[in-house]
Amino acid sequence: MADLVFSARALTKTYTSGETQVLALRALDLEIFAGEVVVLLGPSGSGKSTLLNIMGGLDHATSGQLFFRDQELTNLDDRGLTAYRRQHVGFVFQFYNLIPSLTAYENVALVTEISDHPMRPDEALALVGLEPRVHHFPAQLSGGEQQRVAIARAIAKRPDVLLCDEPTGALDSKTGIRVIEALLGINAQLGTTVLIITHNASIQDVADRVLFFADGQISRVHKNKARRTAAELVW
């Protein structure tokens, strides 16, 4: 068995929205292993994004424990979480979240400049097949290209984990497949652990494991006997 990357014990998150309390994660337990591709499936509000945000150090848990390797993330303050994100985590968001005033190259450079052992930005963009578009601004790129810039930005620091929240959500199927292809390529080449949140059930076939979410908990875990390649996906 490979090394444990994440382990969660009774992880709970409560949001206060106005006068109402929303229980986003209910005492969730979880283990994720190095090099795994894990797909998180479930309806809106089932807690997938909340879990991913806490695992990525973007948000705090209300109670419970979450470890990254031996480090307890739930104990870290803002400064500690920033250092953790900087060293270990790459993010891919549904809406790409590129800085519109920076070119593809510069959006990647934004991260490589603050990382310890990054790739060169053009190297990262080559990995996602965007060499010819490195000097384009986000507004000059298609949605799929923008998402691949976001992936290049996420992998350029050689992160240990790649956390992807609906990476294909805003894309058509052909472009979506290219994006999944890029993510799996990173996993294969660099051994990066990849977590993908999706609404799209067909993507589950590329995963080692699929976690099904409902009401802030993992309702079911499915292990694929064989992973499909991105090219084999249809939706």
Add this chain to the structure above:
Amino acid sequence: MRTLDIKLFRDLVRLWAQALAIALVIAGGVSTVVLAVGSLRSLEETRIAYYERHQFADVFALVRRAPKTLLTQIAEIPGVAAVQGRIAKLALLDIPQFSEPATGLFISLPEDRQPALNRLYIRLGRMPEPGRGDEVVVTEGFAKAHAFRPGSHFAAILNGRKRDLVVVGIALSPEFIYAIGPGDRMPDERRFAIVWMSEKALASVYNLDGAFSSVILSLMRDASEGEVITRLDALLDRYGGQAAYGREDQTSHAFLEHGLDMLRNMSRTLPPIFLLVAAFLINVTLSRIVALEREQIGLLKALGYRNAAVAWHYIKFIVVIVTIGVVIGSAAGTWLGTFVTEMYGDFYRFPFRVFVQSSDVYVAAAALSLGAAIVGAVRALRDIVTLPPAVAMQPPAPPRFRRLLPANFAIRNVLSQPAVMMVRNISGHPIRAMFTIAGMSLATGILIASLFLNGTMEALIDVTYFLSDRQDATVSFVERRPLKAVNQIARLPGILAAEPFREVPVRIRNGNIDRRIMISGRPRDADLNRIIDTDLHPVVLPEAGLALSSWLVHILGTQVGDFVEIDLLEGRRRTVSLPVTALVEDYFGIQGMMHFDALARLMREAPAVNSVSVSLDANERDRFYDAIKSMPTVSGVALQRVSLANFRDALAVLVTTMANIYIGLAAVIAFGVVYNSARISLSERARELASLRVLGFTRGEVLRILLLELAVLTLLAQPPGWAIGYGLAWTLQTKMAGELMRTRLVVEHSTYVLASAMVIAAALFSALVVRRRINQLDLVTVLKTRD
């Protein structure tokens, strides 16, 4: 950090219009301070240098006739550094092709050299040659008014005899920077000249050989002016000396000081207010702009940037904008300061200008602007960086809107849906709405504070020239004349009415506060020189007692019914105690007024006059002038119409230009504020407005929703803006009031209207820009991405 700097640069380029508008607000604040302090310091330094280089005297006294041997005794008074005895006499001038009577103050020059004190600055030509009794040097203003050059001729009636004079030199003197003729309120360079001529010639005309009629002294650094004056008065008393006085009572110095004082008070009042307003506005504006960057801040944090790095990035953004503003403001302020210094310098005819570089002002103005901007940005940043990145990257949670009225009261029936959205949006962001209103109110306020000056000056003119001093002309005599002189004047051609006017110099005292003033005696039923009370009604002079300028009463700390001590400084010197019986509303100088007969009794003299106020038939004016010119007892004629024109000219330099500069800068600030408010609220609501477009609202409808809010906030800002404006105007008026001149606070309705109109115009222009932006809203992009 290189890539972040690229982002910084590109963001600045993208937001150039807004960045420029903010920079202009800062520039407006900075330039007022730089302009005001720079010009004031330069003019003060110029005056100091002028006085020093030309040995301007410290103490001045007039005598009837004193022997020159007395000068040695005067020089021995402890504290006296230098003494200059001279002859000074007023005389009527006869100028070719100039019908109005003009007056010259003739001052003697030592033979073949400059005087030791009050040295002349020769602009053109030379000093009179020794032994040439017809050669004179005249003041530059007078020479220019009559196109005199060396070689020009004019005549004067000296001691009753007409003499031809030739101009050999044109000069300036620190003693007559501001030269006011007898009976006049304002300098009139056409009709009043200082004429310097050989002492020998002047002495022989006035039978003053070996004698002097004017003495001026300079003092040692540690001398006591008061003691020197007391001793000097004692020495001069038996030679018909009038009370000596120091610089602060010397007309030219006092008027110059007052002009500088107005500039000083304007620069101490308006610019700091402008700068503070600008600082407040950039604080609010930058705080909102940074708040709009919430999602990008969240992203940078998600990517691993530390809080300090994110904050530093935005602070750099602000430093660049503030620096642009400070550079523009300093350049504009320096340029305007030089312009104002030149303008004042020309007005006062300073022979040279000293420009003072005030680097401390630049630094202070820049530091305040930068501080205010950074505090504003940090306030917004602190709120955002403390959010977890996951939260920051989401748009802010919608504010909790409330029904303002009971649910069963359907507001929809009263207001359209866009109006309901507008009302909810304002009430849902009360702080934001309040800051926007505050910004626009301040803009209206500083506009009013700059605009009101012109109206106030008109009110002053109205009271002074049309309510109070309604005579057409004032005929002054060389020496006081018996009352029958009034009848002589009344019989001159063109005279419709004539009133006697007697003036006596006194020192007025209450406790340890005293002032040197003139007490004027006027007939009880005076119709030309009327007395106006503080309610602006003409009042009849009380039979007994003293009517005083309300400002003087305020200085003395006394009130109606109290007694004040009066030292009579003319005739038989004695001290009397008189009751204050009325308050007079006047705006020039401080003075006392008495019943004509009462003043004569007080002076223990037969009723006498120094001047006669007359009303004239305009068609007979030239005949009147001709008649006056042949009267050796007359020293000059002051014309109200000319005085008013000159007053307006002086105002144009001293007040109007400054006020207009401030109006311009206030307009820049007002525009910057309104424009930024409109642009930021567009950015803040871009998603919401795009959603409405997607739902089928037309561009016009969406625009109306946004502009309705801008319009309502702009209108709501006006009444508090008027109150702020009135308060600022009151502060400025109070600070500018002085013994030489003050104003009644009048803020015309038109001033409020104009100030509001300027702010509303800025809002309309901003609306046009916003309309272009709304037409360009990219619906899909706005809905899909969160930039």
